[in-house]
Amino acid sequence: MLSKYRRLLFLILLIVWVVLYSNLAAFADFFVSLLPVEPTSHLGEAMAFFVYDAPKVLLLLAAVVFVMGIINTWFTPERTRALLAGRSLGLANILAASLGVVTPFCSCSAVPLFIGFVQAGVPLGVTFSFLIAAPMVNEIALTLLFGLFGWKIALLYLCLGLMVAIFGGLVLGRLKLEKYLEQWVQDIPTKQLSFESERISFSQRLEAGSVAVKDVVGKVWVYILLGIGVGAFIHGYVPENFMASFMGKDAWWSVPLAVIIGIPMYSSAAGIIPVVQALLAKGAAMGTALAFMMSVVALSLPEMIILRKVLTIRLISIFISIVATGILFVGLIFNLVL
Amino acid sequence: MLKVKVLGGGCANCKVTYKLIEDVAREKGTEVDLEKVEDIQDIMAYDVMSTPGVVIEETVVHRGGVPSRKQVEEWFSKN
Numbered sequence: 543m544l545s546k547y548r549r550l551l552f553l554i555l556l557i558v559w560v561v562l563y564s565n566l567a568a569f570a571d572f573f574v575s576l577l578p579v580e581p582t583s584h585l586g587e588a589m590a591f592f593v594y595d596a597p598k599v600l601l602l603l604a605a606v607v608f609v610m611g612i613i614n615t616w617f618t619p620e621r622t623r624a625l626l627a628g629r630s631l632g633l634a635n636i637l638a639a640s641l642g643v644v645t646p647f648c649s650c651s652a653v654p655l656f657i658g659f660v661q662a663g664v665p666l667g668v669t670f671s672f673l674i675a676a677p678m679v680n681e682i683a684l685t686l687l688f689g690l691f692g693w694k695i696a697l698l699y700l701c702l703g704l705m706v707a708i709f710g711g712l713v714l715g716r717l718k719l720e721k722y723l724e725q726w727v728q729d730i731p732t733k734q735l736s737f738e739s740e741r742i743s744f745s746q747r748l749e750a751g752s753v754a755v756k757d758v759v760g761k762v763w764v765y766i767l768l769g770i771g772v773g774a775f776i777h778g779y780v781p782e783n784f785m786a787s788f789m790g791k792d793a794w795w796s797v798p799l800a801v802i803i804g805i806p807m808y809s810s811a812a813g814i815i816p817v818v819q820a821l822l823a824k825g826a827a828m829g830t831a832l833a834f835m836m837s838v839v840a841l842s843l844p845e846m847i848i849l850r851k852v853l854t855i856r857l858i859s860i861f862i863s864i865v866a867t868g869i870l871f872v873g874l875i876f877n878l879v880l
Numbered sequence: 881m882l883k884v885k886v887l888g889g890g891c892a893n894c895k896v897t898y899k900l901i902e903d904v905a906r907e908k909g910t911e912v913d914l915e916k917v918e919d920i921q922d923i924m925a926y927d928v929m930s931t932p933g934v935v936i937e938e939t940v941v942h943r944g945g946v947p948s949r950k951q952v953e954e955w956f957s958k959n
Contacts, residue, residue: 619929619944646944650891651930653920658929726921735927753948851920 548745563601570594588778595690595816596770602689603682603766603812604759610681611754614646615747619655624737626672627662631715635671638664639707642675643700649677649845656852663732666723667715674865675707678840682762683811690819699832702876706836706868713864722857762812769816776820789826796830797873801866804837811839828880833873841865882912882956883938887923888931896946897932904949910956 562569570593579586622645626638647655652673659669679700688696720728789796818831846858853861884901888894898916905912917923917935926935930944936955 623929646930648891648893648930650889650893651944653889654923654931655929657920657924658927661924661927730924753945757945 548748552748559601559605562597566594566598566601569597584778586778588774591777592770592774595773596767599686599689599766599770599816600759600763603685603762604755606681606685607758608751608755610644611751611758612747613644614754615742615750617641617645618740619645619647619651619658620737622672623659623662623664624735626659626664626668627735629665629668631665631667631712634665634668635708635711635715636704638668638671638711639675639679639704642672642707643679643681643704645672645676647676647680649842649848652845652848653851656849657727657730660723660727661730661733662735665715666720667711667713669711670714670861671707671711674710674840675704677845678707678836679703680811682758683815683835683839686766686811686815690815691822695828698876699836702832702872703836703840706840706865706872710865710868714861717860719857719860722854722860724852724854727852762810765810765813766816769813773816773820776817777823780820780824789821789830791827791829791877793830794874794877796827797833797877798870800830800834801837801870801873804834805841805862805866806843807838808842808844809838811835814838827877829873829876829878832876833869836869836872837866840869882910882936883915884912885915885917885935887917887926887928887933887935889918889920889923891931893946894932897934900946900949901934901952904952905956908953908956912956 570590573593574586574590577586577589579589622641625641626634629637656669656673659672660666684696684700687699789800814835818835822828822831841862846862849858849861882905884905886894886898886901888897894916898914901912902914904910905914923931923933926933926940928940928943932942932946933940933944934942934947934955941955942951
């Protein structure tokens with residue numbers, strides 16, 4: 543009986559979602575018209591931006607996180623590891639980067655995951671491909687990019703992010719850095735690990751989807767509203783082309799600068815993308831803005847501190863330099879092509 | 881006395897899991913010997929790659945994320 547009710551509930555939610563999403567512009571216009579502000583004033587523009595984009599992004603996110611929550615149930619870290627174990631550098635890097643997108647990942651689990659991979663005999667370079675892709679290319683980043691910039695930019699981010707992860711992992715693998723792992727990690731014997739996939743019913747997968755929505759949306763909505771709020775402010779108040787002089791295409795040095803500033807910074811994709819959107823609207827170049835974003839999301843001080851338990855400072859520095867170089871190229875190429 | 885271990889190096893979700901198990905055990909009147917396992921080498925002995933993980937009587941019953949209250953109640957009602 544319970545699952546019958548649940549199915550009905552899903553159906554109702556789906557209909558509500560579609561109705562809301564297809565009428566967002568009308569709702570936003572209506573809402574702004576109720577406010578005692580001139581639509582063309584600074585405040586009016588900022589408000590219009592906020593009341594349209596915030597619900598749009600939140601609705602999209604809820605839907606995507608739900609679907610990803612279901613997809614995630616097929617890609618547990620254990621299965622991913624079983625798929626990668628015993629492969630050699632090369633094609634396995636492509637596989638690892640792609641699995642990084644669909645395997646649920648939290649940087650708080652980076653260390654056990656890393657050890658788990660090492661234990662199963664996944665090559666270091668392949669593990670790195672996974673570790674670069676997992677935080678950088680995720681459903682939250684892609685949804686926000688899609689919602690705010692359209693599918694082309696989202697697809698481009700997906701491809702370029704995978705490229706950085708694949709090539710970063712390949713280079714790191716070629717460098718033979720095993721000796722720069724912490725000693726106790728080097729001493730871990732490789733185990734033959736058996737993998738049995740758990741049988742879970744479809745209603746359990748649906749359940750996992752709704753748990754993911756509660757979990758993720760419940761956690762990131764504040765950052766999204768804050769990010770879009772800042773974005774709205776920049777939209778309404780910062781003069782057009784204000785950013786062009788120092789984040790524009792002609793300022794080539796802005797790309798490396800953006801990457802370097804982004805490395806220690808930590809924000810989830812949710813918080814940073816709306817800000818990036820506003821920067822773009824005011825004349826910052828796409829490549830520079832994307833490089834900044836990748837650097838903020840992929841490399842962060844907290845994650846490096848966590849990884850310090852298994853990697854020596856030297857290996858962490860090499861890791862950061864290679865990923866940063868990859869992102870730098872992405873930014874420069876982007877600015878050249880677009 | 882049920883021996884329960886929560887695996888995870890001090891992440892927010894690990895604390896939530898610990899608290900949840902504590903609460904449910906008290907509600908159900910199950911006597912538990914609850915232990916936090918934070919050392920990464922000890923965690924890896926159970927081959928848990930996504931924390932928090934939960935071990936009952938040396939068997940991994942859950943990994944990756946906070947278990948639902950219903951799940952925890954089921955663990956304790958079997959005994």
